[in-house]
Amino acid sequence: MNRELPKNTKAEEQTSKKQNSNKNNQISSASEPTISSPPLSSSAGDPPQINFIFHNNVCAVEVVQNGSSKFLTDSFDNKWTPLYFSMAESIAKIGTEAKSHFVTFPKHVIYDVLEVTGKPLNEIRINPKWGFKLIDKDGIVYFYIETFFGPRLLSQEIIFAVFLKTMKFQTESNLNLQINEIYLSTHFELNKSQKNIFVKAAAKNNIEILSFSII
Structure with a gap:
């Protein structure tokens, strides 16, 4: 499965005062490289599998169902949310x-x-x-x-809990269902301490992380 992931840009480039704030904060799909990664398994009739992705300084929600994958978008059609x-x-x-x-x-x-x-x-x-x-x-x-x-x-878990809460709300609003289980992907392998922070943050939102993976 191919996923489009945003390029890692420097904070000072992202926050230039000379740029319009909307342009400054928008992640262009045209600049997103495509990488290959193994998909979550899904068959016809199975409930959707929800993957919360944290990549460099952005995050996104991926939904896998009936053998296909899609990214949820916000009201501005952005797939990626800056981790600010x-x-x-x-x-x-x-x-x-x-x-x-x-x-x-x-x-x-x-x-x-x-x-x-x-x-x-x-x-x-x-x-x-x-x-x-x-x-x-x-x-x-x-x-x-x-x-x-x-x-x-x-x-740290409070900060991530806020992001997870927003991602959960976005998912439930788009799919019109409640979720309490997710998969979580990052661009690097998490150690035990890092996983525990995500687990605690998820628990604050009544979410169980079924597994961790690298994208």
């Missing part, structure tokens, strides 16, 4: 809206979450362009960001 999390407003925002906040409120926005997930602080390469900070508390790395209500420490 913002607390610049009174409620958390993710995706393109959160990414647009990075230009004016960089200390309120978290991104590059997969570069941090499940790693000890001394193994994380700190990007000087990050507006957020990383805090080690009893061996666990937290995100320290400014929020609408003041500074706050956020766990």
Whole structure:
């Protein structure tokens, strides 16, 4: 099965003030390379199998049913959602809206979450362009960001739980059914610690991850 995956671009290129915010936050399908990866098995009449994909700094929902695969799209026909999390407003925002906040409120926005997930602080390469900070508390790395209500420490599973909640809602709205089981794919092999973070984040949304795979 061929999947179109977005190219990895630098954060500073994605957030240039000279670009229109809509163009800045849109992921063009024309720039998405195609790679081959083994599909989930599905037969006619089987319920849909849901695959949540995390690739570099974006995520997407893939639905496999009746032997075919499709990506769900948002209201702007985008398949890929930027992995940006913002607390610049009174409620958390993710995706393109959160990414647009990075230009004016960089200390309120978290991104590059997969570069941090499940790693000890001394193994994380700190990007000087990050507006957020990383805090080690009893061996666990937290995100320290400014929020609408003041500074706050956020766990890694809380950040992923917000993304999973949105992806679950998108899936249920598109398919008109409730889901509590998913498959999860990343562009690199997850270690035990990283898998545990995703499992905890999924549990907060009443989701069970059936298996992990690499795309």
